[in-house]
Amino acid sequence: MEGIVVKSTGSWIIVRLQDGTRLDCKLKGQFRMQDIKHTNPVAIGDKVHVEHLPGDSHGMITQIETRDNYIIRKATKLSKVSHIIAANLDHAYLIATLAQPRTSNGFIDRFLVTAAAYYIPASIIFNKIDLYDEPLLNALDVLSNIYENAGYRCYRTSATRGDGVAGIRDLLEGKVSLFSGHSGAGKSALIKAIDPALNPRVGILSAMHQKGMHTTTFAEMYELANHGFIVDTPGIKEFGLIDFEKTEIHRCFPEMDRLLPFCQYKNCSHTHEPGCEVKAGLETGSVSVLRYNSYLSILNDS
């Protein structure tokens, strides 16, 4: 039988079989030994082959198909070992907000770079717009402009009031999408608004920190009525770029990548070289200073 991994709690792996039913599965021991770079040999979104003997309460995963793509986070900050958040994604959405807990633009950029590094198309959903006052709405216009100019679609939603939800639902139809972002940004609430038949746990914002409490402990894939799948993730603090070349980072800033052919040096790092179109763009305002600063910071960290 074939199926797709929709949840993994460590001891149990839940597989959605082709007929739509779910089966608790275990992994054959051999896989655990093979994959030493990742803490989880099987990830949400993996396409797997399952053996289910009559009378057995659970199935056995016997084969994991090669992943089209995947996105990872570091297991710990300095670790070389990583955790695969999800595999075989059509699109990654960052659920961000300018209300509490506010998403910094540095975090947005790191998310976008990570998605680009793994060749996963990405967009930003600014949620909780029901809470934005006039200055925040203006800030959102400025920020959306920066990201749209860089090449990323920006959407606006209110999971509680319903604004923008139908538009997102249409985008997800028939696709496998990742919902990522800080704890408390409204990922679970948005999933519930998109398909009220689903029941992801929506958290309470702690009054003291205005951050989400960790209610979603494991990533989980939800199936929408329109045949879309959403992977809901627990709040992610840090994405991981592992074995990633410095010279590849400008590829992950599309607006800078587009200018590279016009730089004097074809391997321009856009930092100190003469005749750099990116730096010229900073002067004229066609390249965002916010984005450039993120570029430098990611370049220095990696």
Ligand SMILES: Nc1nc2c(ncn2[C@@H]2O[C@H](COP(=O)(O)OP(=O)(O)O)[C@@H](O)[C@H]2O)c(=O)[nH]1
């Ligand atoms: N006002 C408002 N609150 C929201 C919105 N979306 C989510 N919330 C609230 O934010 C808190 C965290 O939501 P949750 O979906 O659990 O966030 P997650 O950690 O990203 O999954 C909950 O109290 C939600 O009710 C929104 O669009 N507007």
Ligand SMILES: [Mg+2]
């Ligand atoms: Mg959640």
Ligand SMILES: [Zn+2]
């Ligand atoms: Zn340059």
